[in-house]
Amino acid sequence: MGKFMLINGPNLNMLGKREPNHYGHKSLLDIENEVKELASSLGHDVECMQSNHEGVIIDQLHKGGIEGYHGIVLNPGAFTHYSYAIRDAISSITTPVIEVHLSNVHARESFRHTSVTAAVTKGQIVGLGDYGYQLAILALDRMIRGIH
Numbered sequence: 001m002g003k004f005m006l007i008n009g010p011n012l013n014m015l016g017k018r019e020p021n022h023y024g025h026k027s028l029l030d031i032e033n034e035v036k037e038l039a040s041s042l043g044h045d046v047e048c049m050q051s052n053h054e055g056v057i058i059d060q061l062h063k064g065g066i067e068g069y070h071g072i073v074l075n076p077g078a079f080t081h082y083s084y085a086i087r088d089a090i091s092s093i094t095t096p097v098i099e100v101h102l103s104n105v106h107a108r109e110s111f112r113h114t115s116v117t118a119a120v121t122k123g124q125i126v127g128l129g130d131y132g133y134q135l136a137i138l139a140l141d142r143m144i145r146g147i148h
Helices: 028-041 054-066 077-081 084-091 131-145
Strands: 002-008 044-050 071-075 097-101 123-126
Touching: 002 028, 002 054, 002 131, 028 044, 028 131, 044 131, 054 071, 054 084, 071 131, 097 131, 123 131
Parallel strands: 002 044, 002 071, 071 097, 097 123
Antiparallel strands: none
16 A cells, blocks of 8 residues: 655664663664564555664655655654754655654753754654554555545
8 A cells, every 4th residue: 555664864774782671672673674564564564774874864854755655653862953964854854754762861861952953744653662663564555544
């Protein structure tokens, strides 16, 4: 039915190894597989990618808009707090983007409290661990089906 993209930003390739008290014990591959399984059960396909490079993430956002993806789940990692280039890439496409963060960024260091990307996304899910990705897929599914 739908085609989604899951984009993970810098350091998320280290999930399961990096600060498990904030990010959990699952690897990025574990999370990607769970997201694909959920999406498939709803009749959707998901393309997953991760990059530590801002320009690659921007290219993927553009691809999602140009190639007619139905939705994008994005965890921009640290780029959340300062990448106006990623913000501009999100605002340049009509594809809905949902921002996801594993940890509750508002309960952490003050520099993490500001997201320059959130204002141009369809919504933001924070602090629910890896389940936040699944919630984003469910939200995109509802958008496609016209359920608000």
